[in-house]
Amino acid sequence: MPVEAPRHIRLTSHSGGFGALPIQWGAPTAPERGPVVGTTTNRSHRNVIGTHSGSYSVYRALAVASGALSRQHRADLTNTSPTDIIGPYPQWTDPSKIVSLDPWGAMVSEAFAAELGAGYDIRPTIAVTQAHVILPEVIEGLQAGRLKADGRVLTSGGAAMVTKAAIEPVWWLPGVAKRFGCSETDLRRVLFEETGGMYPELVTRSDLEVFLPPIGGQTIYIFGDPRDLADPSVELTARVHDECNGSDVFGSDICTCRPYLTHAIEECIQASQRGGVGLVAYSRKEGRALGEVTKFLVYNARKRQVGGDTADQYFARTECVAGVQDMRFQELMPDVLHWLGVRKIHRLVSMSNMKYDAITGSGIEIGERVNIPEDLIPADARVEMDAKVAAGYFTPGAVPNAEELKKPKGRGLEKS
Amino acid sequence: MPVEAPRHIRLTSHSGGFGALPIQWGAPTAPERGPVVGTTTNRSHRNVIGTHSGSYSVYRALAVASGALSRQHRADLTNTSPTDIIGPYPQWTDPSKIVSLDPWGAMVSEAFAAELGAGYDIRPTIAVTQAHVILPEVIEGLQAGRLKADGRVLTSGGAAMVTKAAIEPVWWLPGVAKRFGCSETDLRRVLFEETGGMYPELVTRSDLEVFLPPIGGQTIYIFGDPRDLADPSVELTARVHDECNGSDVFGSDICTCRPYLTHAIEECIQASQRGGVGLVAYSRKEGRALGEVTKFLVYNARKRQVGGDTADQYFARTECVAGVQDMRFQELMPDVLHWLGVRKIHRLVSMSNMKYDAITGSGIEIGERVNIPEDLIPADARVEMDAKVAAGYFTPGAVPNAEELKKPKGRGLEKS
Numbered sequence: 001m002p003v004e005a006p007r008h009i010r011l012t013s014h015s016g017g018f019g020a021l022p023i024q025w026g027a028p029t030a031p032e033r034g035p036v037v038g039t040t041t042n043r044s045h046r047n048v049i050g051t052h053s054g055s056y057s058v059y060r061a062l063a064v065a066s067g068a069l070s071r072q073h074r075a076d077l078t079n080t081s082p083t084d085i086i087g088p089y090p091q092w093t094d095p096s097k098i099v100s101l102d103p104w105g106a107m108v109s110e111a112f113a114a115e116l117g118a119g120y121d122i123r124p125t126i127a128v129t130q131a132h133v134i135l136p137e138v139i140e141g142l143q144a145g146r147l148k149a150d151g152r153v154l155t156s157g158g159a160a161m162v163t164k165a166a167i168e169p170v171w172w173l174p175g176v177a178k179r180f181g182c183s184e185t186d187l188r189r190v191l192f193e194e195t196g197g198m199y200p201e202l203v204t205r206s207d208l209e210v211f212l213p214p215i216g217g218q219t220i221y222i223f224g225d226p227r228d229l230a231d232p233s234v235e236l237t238a239r240v241h242d243e244c245n246g247s248d249v250f251g252s253d254i255c256t257c258r259p260y261l262t263h264a265i266e267e268c269i270q271a272s273q274r275g276g277v278g279l280v281a282y283s284r285k286e287g288r289a290l291g292e293v294t295k296f297l298v299y300n301a302r303k304r305q306v307g308g309d310t311a312d313q314y315f316a317r318t319e320c321v322a323g324v325q326d327m328r329f330q331e332l333m334p335d336v337l338h339w340l341g342v343r344k345i346h347r348l349v350s351m352s353n354m355k356y357d358a359i360t361g362s363g364i365e366i367g368e369r370v371n372i373p374e375d376l377i378p379a380d381a382r383v384e385m386d387a388k389v390a391a392g393y394f395t396p397g398a399v400p401n402a403e404e405l406k407k408p409k410g411r412g413l414e415k416s
Numbered sequence: 417m418p419v420e421a422p423r424h425i426r427l428t429s430h431s432g433g434f435g436a437l438p439i440q441w442g443a444p445t446a447p448e449r450g451p452v453v454g455t456t457t458n459r460s461h462r463n464v465i466g467t468h469s470g471s472y473s474v475y476r477a478l479a480v481a482s483g484a485l486s487r488q489h490r491a492d493l494t495n496t497s498p499t500d501i502i503g504p505y506p507q508w509t510d511p512s513k514i515v516s517l518d519p520w521g522a523m524v525s526e527a528f529a530a531e532l533g534a535g536y537d538i539r540p541t542i543a544v545t546q547a548h549v550i551l552p553e554v555i556e557g558l559q560a561g562r563l564k565a566d567g568r569v570l571t572s573g574g575a576a577m578v579t580k581a582a583i584e585p586v587w588w589l590p591g592v593a594k595r596f597g598c599s600e601t602d603l604r605r606v607l608f609e610e611t612g613g614m615y616p617e618l619v620t621r622s623d624l625e626v627f628l629p630p631i632g633g634q635t636i637y638i639f640g641d642p643r644d645l646a647d648p649s650v651e652l653t654a655r656v657h658d659e660c661n662g663s664d665v666f667g668s669d670i671c672t673c674r675p676y677l678t679h680a681i682e683e684c685i686q687a688s689q690r691g692g693v694g695l696v697a698y699s700r701k702e703g704r705a706l707g708e709v710t711k712f713l714v715y716n717a718r719k720r721q722v723g724g725d726t727a728d729q730y731f732a733r734t735e736c737v738a739g740v741q742d743m744r745f746q747e748l749m750p751d752v753l754h755w756l757g758v759r760k761i762h763r764l765v766s767m768s769n770m771k772y773d774a775i776t777g778s779g780i781e782i783g784e785r786v787n788i789p790e791d792l793i794p795a796d797a798r799v800e801m802d803a804k805v806a807a808g809y810f811t812p813g814a815v816p817n818a819e820e821l822k823k824p825k826g827r828g829l830e831k832s
Contacts, residue, residue: 040610051612052709055471055631059705059743061610065603066596066745071610073739079720080713080737083829127712130829132796134667136552159669161830164662166708180482187481194456194477194487196467198614198630214614214630215471219661219708245635245698246580249664249677251551253575261665282661289475292582292635293468296543297496304495321496323489327475329482380548413499413546414577 019044021115023210025172026095030104030111033093036170038212039121041072049201050212052123054168057214074121082106082128084163084226089341097362099175100332101125101167101218103339125168125212132159133221137262138269146266153223153272160269163222167336171211179331216243216284218336223268223278230341232365235276238342239264239349240359242285242328245292253378254299254410256385260372264349267370271347281336288318289327297321302383302410309410311400314387330358337364351393369394383410435460437531439626441588442511446520446527449509452586454628455537457488465617466628468539470584473630490537498522498544500579500642505757513778515591516748517541517583517634519755541584541628548575549637553678554685562682569639569688576685579638583752587627595747632659632700634752639684639694646757648781651692654758655680655765656775658701658744661708669794670715670826672801676788680765683786687763697752704734705743713737718799718826725826727816730803746774753780767809785810799826 020037027033038051051057063069092103104111105125112122132155139158141147149156177187188202191211201208228234239261247257261280268278287295301317302309315325330352337345337359346367348356360366371394377385389395390405436453443449454467467473479485501523508519520527521541528538548571555574557563565572593603600622607627608618617624644650655677663673677696684694703711717733718725731741746768753761753775762783764772776782787810793801805811806821 038612040612046612049612050614051610053707056702056705056707056743057611057614058607058629058631059701059745061607062596062745063740063743064610065593065598065606066747067598069739069743071606075713075738076736077713078736079717081716083716124709124713127709127716129712129715131662131666131715132669132827133662134669134794136556136667138667140552164666164712166712168707168709177481180478182481182483190481190487191474191477194467194480195473195630196454196456196462196465196615196628197617198466198473199612200616201613212612213474214611215474216632217708221666246547246549249674249698250547250549250580250637253548253550258665282665285475286472289472291469291472291584292633293540293543293584296545296580296582297491297493297540299545299547300497300499300543301495320492320494322491323485324479327472327479327485329475329478331482378550411548 020047021045021120023047025175025209026093028093031114033104035108035112035115035120035122036102036105036125036210036212037120037122039123041074041121045120047208048210048212049199049205049208050214052125052168052212054212054216055214075123077109077124080124080127081109082165083130084128086128086165086226086339087341089230089338091338091341095172095175096178097338098335099172099179100169100335101339102170105168105170106165125170126165128163128165131162131164133162134159135262135265138266141266147269148273150273154269160223160265163226165220167218167220167339169213169215169217171213173209173211176332180329218284219282220336220340221265221268221280221282223265224272225277226340228277229279230343232344235271235274235346236279236342236344237264237267237271237276237347237349237370238279238281238337238345239268240281240283240333240355242283242288245286246295253380254384256372256377256381259376259378260349263372263376267347267349276346279340279342281333283333285328289329290318290322294322300413303413307406308408308412309383310406310408311383311386311390312402312405314383315391326354328354330354334359334362334364338362351388351395353392353394356394371396380411436463437461437536439463441515441591441625442509444509447530449520451524451528451531451536451538452518452521452541452626452628453536453538455539457490457537461536463624464586464626464628465615465621465624466630468541468584468628470628470632471630491539493525493540496540496543497525498581499546500544502544502581502642502755503757505646505754507754507757511588511591512594513754514751515588515595516585516751517755518586521584521586522581541586542581544579544581547578547580549578550575551678551681554682557682563685564689566689570685576639576681579642581636583634583636583755585629585631585633587629589625589627592748596745634700635698636752636756637681637684637696637698639681640688641693642756644693645695646759648760651687651690651762652695652758652760653680653683653687653692653763653765653786654695654697654753654761655684656697656699656749656771658699658704661702662711669796670800672788672793672797675792675794676765679788679792683763683765692762695756695758697749699749701744705745706734706738710738716829719829723822724824724828725799726822726824727799727802727806728818728821730799731807742770744770746770750775750778750780754778767804767811769808769810772810787812796827
């Protein structure tokens with residue numbers, strides 16, 4: 001194999017062990033950057049900490065344990081390549097712009113053909129496909145006349161045409177540490193200790209700079225031509241949305257998550273229809289990345305506290321249970337925008353100052369900010385909305401005063 | 417502390433280190449079972465592998481790394497206790513019935529009051545709350561006359577009253593191994609190796625039998641009185657649903673996930689209104705627990721293959737990419753039903769033979785099986801439905817023959 005190996009393949013790295021290819025994050029070309037190899041079949045080829053599919057590597061282990069999956073299985077990637085070409089963009093080779101995903105992750109078959117041919121098990125960390133999405137709110141929008149079918153972006157049956165991509169987290173630890181203002185050594189130690197001892201290589205293998213964390217990734221939905229995302233002269237309407245299963249799927253009325261999301265999708269459809277492009281980036285950060293158990297504990301504490309569920313105690317209740325108000329840390333979020341080549345968002349469908357600051361701080365211009373229409377805010381979600389606006393969320397309306405924030409606007413618990 | 421420590425607290429275990437309390441899985445009472453202690457603040461108290469909040473422990477680490485969270489923070493659980501009492505049920509103390517969640521996880525404040533008082537950082541792994549859920553499909557059901565508001569289960573505005581619970585995975589490894597038909601030693605080794613080396617304690621600390629895996633958990637939605645779930649004389653309508661973000665949230669038409677889920681919710685509302693009780697158990701197993709990147713890769717392979725997207729190649733395409741057809745492994749799924757005391761499901765809203773077999777195999781009786789109504793199946797999802805029915809899914813209708821399965825019924829890709 002060494003003799004016939006194509007150019008750019010060095011079968012030993014300075015420290016990654018025999019056969020492991022080096023990763024030079026942010027290098028100008030894919031061969032110079034090197035592939036991310038998280039395989040469990042040939043350990044000597046690994047050049048990262050962790051493995052693919054985020055949390056689902058645990059299920060992969062169950063598949064092997066039960067005898068259903070051969071541990072030697074290698075993915076047959078025939079016909080799986082992206083339906084739409086994304087990039088490469090200049091941002092891909094700027095190690096300050098992207099630190100939490102692999103920009104070459106969708107095109108491994110092309111970018112690392114030589115290495116694949118030489119026997120490396122290189123898996124895509126991004127998959128790009130096309131879909132028709134049918135949301136009941138969009139159908140209602142057609143019926144109410146808010147939306148018009150054009151047969152191109154939106155059918156008369158309410159199906160919107162999208163390109164979508166699923167993205168696994170791929171963390172370049174030196175860059176992640178920089179984003180959080182700590183040393184790489186501290187980041188590695190804390191990642192190890194605060195997870196109860198996950199991946200000792202975080203502290204023992206400082207030569208491995210890339211970590212595939214077992215966390216959820218992102219999904220993006222593009223309404224229109226993906227290439228237009230990188231053209232600042234094309235109007236871009238975008239929402240960056242953090243998962244909230246209770247509202248996004250089940251329609252809980254305690255927050256505005258699904259109404260804001262479906263409003264954003266309507267805005268994206270309209271943007272695409274008037275010659276622009278729309279983008280929704282959905283991140284798996286349930287309950288402000290505290291998880292749903294903590295979220296439900298906080299709900300109970302809010303609704304049972306003396307004085308009822310009030311905006312002035314909204315953040316305090318989360319902090320009592322979780323120690324922080326929010327763990328979503330928008331510092332890594334803009335990476336996906338840079339992967340798509342975004343330089344300007346003309347209309348950001350979000351009121352969050354944290355998201356706004358993270359995006360503009362990363363060098364992307366934002367024009368208008370689009371708030372959720374008042375009539376889409378469920379009554380019980382008024383507490384959250386008031387608290388957020390008082391804390392600095394964008395609003396075109398009035399900011400509630402201290403008196404207003406003390407009023408119990410949330411429902412109490414019925415049965416306890 | 418040792419002198420005043422309340423009864424049942426042994427400050428040393430045989431092997432868990434000084435101060436760690438032993439866990440005796442399936443013991444008859446909570447004090448005998450012992451609390452699950454996954455704290456990162458006092459390491460000598462830990463009696464499990466891993467830590468709380470599943471994947472979100474990684475975000476917790478980022479919170480500490482950035483200086484936002486003190487690593488000494490301990491949750492203030494004031495007012496967070498369950499809104500509805502679940503159990504205890506006889507199933508809780510049968511170590512063959514529940515192996516992947518902590519039945520005492522919702523009531524740690526009561527069950528382990530002595531240990532909490534003695535300074536142990538014991539966190540709930542289950543949170544129970546109440547909610548109003550408003551789904552557009554339910555509103556449409558009201559308008560179409562399929563559903564009737566009664567002001568108790570369903571308001572005229574379309575809000576359904578539920579009790580819901582979020583459940584973190586807590587795996588008792590000897591029991592999990594038994595479910596998968598392998599030895600505990602093999603399970604531990606494979607969990608370590610196939611995740612790329614996560615938690616060496618899996619292989620080095622055989623004395624620690626409980627693992628908090630960094631994977632998503634479950635959420636349950638109860639329509640009616642939770643106590644009725646344990647009464648076989650009360651009609652129970654139930655769906656066990658595995659996450660599909662693309663359909664559940666975004667309404668992709670390639671599968672039937674959201675339509676089946678919202679149909680089940682309608683069935684649950686109706687069941688509750690006629691004096692029964694409804695249950696939806698939602699498991700975080702995106703894309704058959706393969707993750708969304710793999711799922712989208714498979715979509716492309718299906719739609720590009722010679723002959724088009726046909727039912728007869730449906731499972732083969734997944735197997736090419738992933739090595740297995742499915743990684744959801746319903747073996748652990750019935751645990752949540754046993755936690756709720758379920759002994760009989762009168763109407764199971766699912767066509768899956770895997771789910772049916774897992775539930776009945778665990779000793780729960782199933783009456784009727786409810787298929788998804790034909791008019792809720794999107795055209796592009798016909799491929800999946802035919803393939804599943806041919807493979808053994810329940811159907812009250814005809815099973816497609818080999819000729820039928822060869823017909824390309826799925827849409828091709830438009831732009832590639």
